[in-house]
Amino acid sequence: SQTIHQWPATLVQPVGSPLSLECTVEGTSNPNLYWYRQAAGRGLQLLFYSVGIGQISSEVPQNLSASRPQDRQFILSSKKLLLSDSGFYLCAWSANGGYTQYFGPGTRLTVL
Amino acid sequence: SQELEQSPQSLIVQEGKNLTINCTSSKTLYGLYWYKQKYGEGLIFLMMLQKGGEEKSHEKITAKLDEKKQQSSLHITASQPSHAGIYLCGAYISSGSARQLTFGSGTQLTVLP
Numbered sequence: 603s604q605t606i607h608q609w610p611a612t613l614v615q616p617v618g619s620p621l622s623l624e625c626t627v628e629g630t631s632n633p634n635l636y637w638y639r640q641a642a643g644r645g646l647q648l649l650f651y652s653v654g655i656g657q658i659s660s661e662v663p664q665n666l667s668a669s670r671p672q673d674r675q676f677i678l679s680s681k682k683l684l685l686s687d688s689g690f691y692l693c694a695w696s697a698n699g700g701y702t703q704y705f706g707p708g709t710r711l712t713v714l
Numbered sequence: 715s716q717e718l719e720q721s722p723q724s725l726i727v728q729e730g731k732n733l734t735i736n737c738t739s740s741k742t743l744y745g746l747y748w749y750k751q752k753y754g755e756g757l758i759f760l761m762m763l764q765k766g767g768e769e770k771s772h773e774k775i776t777a778k779l780d781e782k783k784q785q786s787s788l789h790i791t792a793s794q795p796s797h798a799g800i801y802l803c804g805a806y807i808s809s810g811s812a813r814q815l816t817f818g819s820g821t822q823l824t825v826l827p
Contacts, residue, residue: 608756646802646817661814692756701745701806703815705756 604629608693608706615713621666621680623709625693628674633695635676636703637668640690652676653698688713717741717807720818727793728826735788735821737803746786747804747815748777757802760788790823798825 605628615621627633637649648661650668658668665684669677676693690710694703719738727733737746745764749757761770763779763786770777774791790797804817 645819646804648814651814690754694757701815702747702759702762703804704759705749707756708754710754 604695604704606693606695606704606706608691608709610709611707612710613712615683615711617685617713618682621678621683621687621711623678623691623693623711625676625678625706626674627676627695630674630695630697632673632698634698634700635670636694636696637676637678638692638694638705640692640708642689646692650678683713685713687711717816718803718805718818720801720803720821722821723819724822724824726824726826729794730792733790733793733823735801735823737786737788737805737818739784739805739807741784741807743779743783743786743805743807745806746777746779746783748775748786748788749802749804751800751802751820752798753800793823793825795825795827798823 607626609624634653636651638646639649640646650658650660652658652670655670655673666680690708692708693706696703721736747762748760750760751757761772761777766781766783768779776789779786800820800822802817802820804815807816
């Protein structure tokens with residue numbers, strides 16, 4: 603069966619520091635991968651999605667970037683965090699050609 | 715305004731009671747997804763509806779997609795404390811990109827024992 607992992611689970615970072623969040627999927631090949639942010643009191647916002655290695659589409663211009671160095675690895679990064687980057691970051695996957703998305707456990711990021 | 719409107723925003727029910735959560739769009743929905751989220755955790759996929767008039771059930775949870783494919787309802791029968799959490803609907807809406815799953819703002823369900 604497929605599983606999706608995210609780490610770290612929680613992170614507290616100062617403003618201006620770099621960020622790297624990692625997401626990996628097991629049990630499937632060539633998945634579509636997604637990064638979402640869920641801010642307090644707001645819905646889910648799609649940040650990036652990827653249909654293959656090195657292929658990244660950005661839905662919202664921002665301080666963040668994403669990379670997909672391996673088939674089942676998706677990384678969310680920032681060179682300099684802003685206070686507004688605080689939130690709950692969720693990674694999701696769907697099967698190649700599929701549309702149902704399955705979510706990871708999330709990373710709670712607090713920028714101070 | 716939200717492309718997907720969920721109602722109510724929050725719901726408090728006594729254990730054993732039935733309840734309904736609605737998800738409405740002004741545009742045609744191409745696949746309607748229901749998820750459940752406990753605070754601080756990821757989303758758990760419940761079910762997906764695609765065809766107008768379709769109805770699916772999972773344990774005591776039933777979801778329907780109306781004939782015009784612009785509204786879905788989630789119904790819980792004989793609610794239990796384990797049903798508590800945030801219920802989110804998500805959909806690929808006609809105006810969105812093929813990969814953008816649009817979500818409602820969620821319904822916070824509390825079940826009192």
